[in-house]
Amino acid sequence: MSPPGPAGLLAAAVRSGERSARSAVEEALATMAASDGGLHAFVCVTADEARRAADDVDRAVADGQDPGPLAGVPVALKDNLCTRGVPTTCSSRILEGWRPPYDATVVTRLRRAGAVVVGKTNMDEFAMGSSTENSSSGPTRNPKDTSRVPGGSSGGSAAAVAAGMVPLSLGSDTGGSIRQPAALCGVVGMKPTYGAVSRYGLVAFASSLDQIGPFATTVDDAALLFTVIAGHDPADSTSLAEPVEIPPQALGAGVAGVRVGLCPDLFEGASPDVVRRVRQAAEALAAAGALVEEVAVPELGYGLSAYYLIAPAEASSNLARYDGVRYGLRVGAPDVAAMNTATRTAGFGDEVKRRIMLGTYALSAGYYDAYYGQAQRVRTLVIEAFARAYARVDVLLGATTPSTAFPIGDRVDDPMAMYRSDLFTVPSNLAGHPAVSVPFGTGDDGLPVGVQVLAPALGEAVMLQVAAALEGAAP
Amino acid sequence: MSAPPSGRLGRAEVAHVARLARLSLTDEELDRYTGQLAQVLDHAADVAALDLTGVRPTAHPLPVVNVLRPDEPRPGLDRDEVLAAAPEVEDDRFKVPRIVGEAP
Numbered sequence: 001m002s003p004p005g006p007a008g009l010l011a012a013a014v015r016s017g018e019r020s021a022r023s024a025v026e027e028a029l030a031t032m033a034a035s036d037g038g039l040h041a042f043v044c045v046t047a048d049e050a051r052r053a054a055d056d057v058d059r060a061v062a063d064g065q066d067p068g069p070l071a072g073v074p075v076a077l078k079d080n081l082c083t084r085g086v087p088t089t090c091s092s093r094i095l096e097g098w099r100p101p102y103d104a105t106v107v108t109r110l111r112r113a114g115a116v117v118v119g120k121t122n123m124d125e126f127a128m129g130s131s132t133e134n135s136s137s138g139p140t141r142n143p144k145d146t147s148r149v150p151g152g153s154s155g156g157s158a159a160a161v162a163a164g165m166v167p168l169s170l171g172s173d174t175g176g177s178i179r180q181p182a183a184l185c186g187v188v189g190m191k192p193t194y195g196a197v198s199r200y201g202l203v204a205f206a207s208s209l210d211q212i213g214p215f216a217t218t219v220d221d222a223a224l225l226f227t228v229i230a231g232h233d234p235a236d237s238t239s240l241a242e243p244v245e246i247p248p249q250a251l252g253a254g255v256a257g258v259r260v261g262l263c264p265d266l267f268e269g270a271s272p273d274v275v276r277r278v279r280q281a282a283e284a285l286a287a288a289g290a291l292v293e294e295v296a297v298p299e300l301g302y303g304l305s306a307y308y309l310i311a312p313a314e315a316s317s318n319l320a321r322y323d324g325v326r327y328g329l330r331v332g333a334p335d336v337a338a339m340n341t342a343t344r345t346a347g348f349g350d351e352v353k354r355r356i357m358l359g360t361y362a363l364s365a366g367y368y369d370a371y372y373g374q375a376q377r378v379r380t381l382v383i384e385a386f387a388r389a390y391a392r393v394d395v396l397l398g399a400t401t402p403s404t405a406f407p408i409g410d411r412v413d414d415p416m417a418m419y420r421s422d423l424f425t426v427p428s429n430l431a432g433h434p435a436v437s438v439p440f441g442t443g444d445d446g447l448p449v450g451v452q453v454l455a456p457a458l459g460e461a462v463m464l465q466v467a468a469a470l471e472g473a474a475p
Numbered sequence: 476m477s478a479p480p481s482g483r484l485g486r487a488e489v490a491h492v493a494r495l496a497r498l499s500l501t502d503e504e505l506d507r508y509t510g511q512l513a514q515v516l517d518h519a520a521d522v523a524a525l526d527l528t529g530v531r532p533t534a535h536p537l538p539v540v541n542v543l544r545p546d547e548p549r550p551g552l553d554r555d556e557v558l559a560a561a562p563e564v565e566d567d568r569f570k571v572p573r574i575v576g577e578a579p
Binding site for chain 1: 484488489492493495496497498499508511512514515516518519521522523525527530531532533534535536537539542544552553556557560561562563569571572573574
């Protein structure tokens with residue numbers, strides 16, 4: 001067994017009556033009030049609802065009932081997860097003030113497990129970005145160095161955990177939006193197998209790539225949160241019929257005999273201090289008995305280009321729904337087409353407009369086959385290349401990001417430089433595979449470095465087993 | 476056609492795409508977006524130039540087709556709650572400005 005993390009310990013204490021959920025929630029709210037002013041991880045704090053939910057948990061314990069595996073644990077939600085009656089904005093002006101009429105399935109599952117939602121976190125608008133600077137309410141700052149970005153697009157959720165405001169949070173990962181901010185903030189962030197977690201109530205960005213996943217301070221806590229949110233949901237037709245199992249003993253099993261592929265295509269081109277940490281991680285796994293070999297998967301290099309055609313194409317279609325008719329912003333005009341245009345022009349920020357136009361172009365007559373069609377074929381190449389690699393090894397090891405956290409403002413005017421932050425994370429999304437970022441020491445600048453463990457579809461157990469070993473060996 | 480498009484993305488194409496996407500751009504925005512989008516497409520030239528004859532496209536990571544649920548009545552969203560989120564409502568319906576008429 002690996003030792004439980006702070007969320008697991010807290011839930012155990014609340015379930016046994018040793019600690020009240022209310023006190024845990026008050027502590028989280030106080031920490032948020034004290035430290036979020038300078039960070040802006042949260043866009044909305046749900047203090048009253050949280051106190052009520054905590055009191056319900058405490059009453060259940062007093063009545064001899066078990067409130068569930070996350071009893072009394074404060075959790076923060078990325079603001080693209082629908083919360084009934086609580087504003088859900090995707091950090092966009094176009095959804096300002098919108099209160100969804102339903103909860104996302106992951107939110108329902110959290111409540112059923114006894115978790116307490118304390119607020120909604122800042123993000124890049126509609127999850128498009130790698131720095132949480134594309135937010136209608138301003139950027140989130142990295143708790144490890146407030147002049148730097150926390151990464152994105154789930155930067156608020158990463159910062160909230162890294163700053164100790166909450167032990168757990170949820171994000172969404174379309175091209176690295178959980179793993180990249182986890183790496184830059186020094187926490188654990190996991191993208192599950194596509195379909196392992198229901199997307200019902202996750203505001204859609206690129207539906208064939210989007211997946212919800214956990215942030216935590218330890219691998220054990222990430223696994224705990226994943227187990228709560230995972231499972232089949234009839235409301236999401238792409239949710240897997242069978243649950244992804246993580247045997248309780250898996251995380252503490254060690255890595256003796258586990259085949260690890262150190263993949264140069266997942267760290268070459270990164271800054272030298274990041275590369276050093278990845279090699280050090282490989283050595284640590286080898287020292288712990290893993291069978292480490294170098295496995296080249298050159299096709300992954302095409303992933304970034306394919307991703308930045310496929311994701312905008314799907315986004316341009318998904319975001320057509322923001323038309324000023326049924327919810328969100330409306331900017332008045334004499335006829336409906338002019339109203340649509342005025343609403344979208346005023347409601348969307350720069351990056352969202354850029355991606356909508358890019359996607360519209362990639363899908364348009366005359367260019368469809370050369371761009372979108374070609375990207376879909378590259379997606380097949382990436383999937384087949386992964387399959388060949390996983391015939392030889394159980395997991396692949398690489399860097400999560402090419403560098404440590406970069407300064408706020410550094411890449412906002414250079415989309416391609418920003419997109420390159422996702423170089424090592426997009427292949428797993430294209431393939432629908434799980435991947436996790438684990439903190440592994442710091443770079444030359446003293447900022448956190450994340451190493452990434454990738455596994456084939458449904459490979460969460462072995463992936464987290466390796467992640468737990470890395471966590472134990474981290475410098 | 477599957478040959479990579481020749482020539483760089485131009486201002487007229489971006490203006491056309493913006494119209495299709497129902498976005499209105501200022502001249503300054505048009506210049507800026509044209510440069511930025513051309514840069515992204517230049518990067519995608521590596522993919523556009525690959526010979527992938529015979530490789531089937533992947534639209535989705537899961538091989539699921541025709542997922543059906545039992546055809547049973549069940550409650551939907553509350554109508555009043557849904558309409559409460561709309562910018563304008565009349566007689567339990569979403570109200571929009573004129574649809575048929577002169578183009579602006």
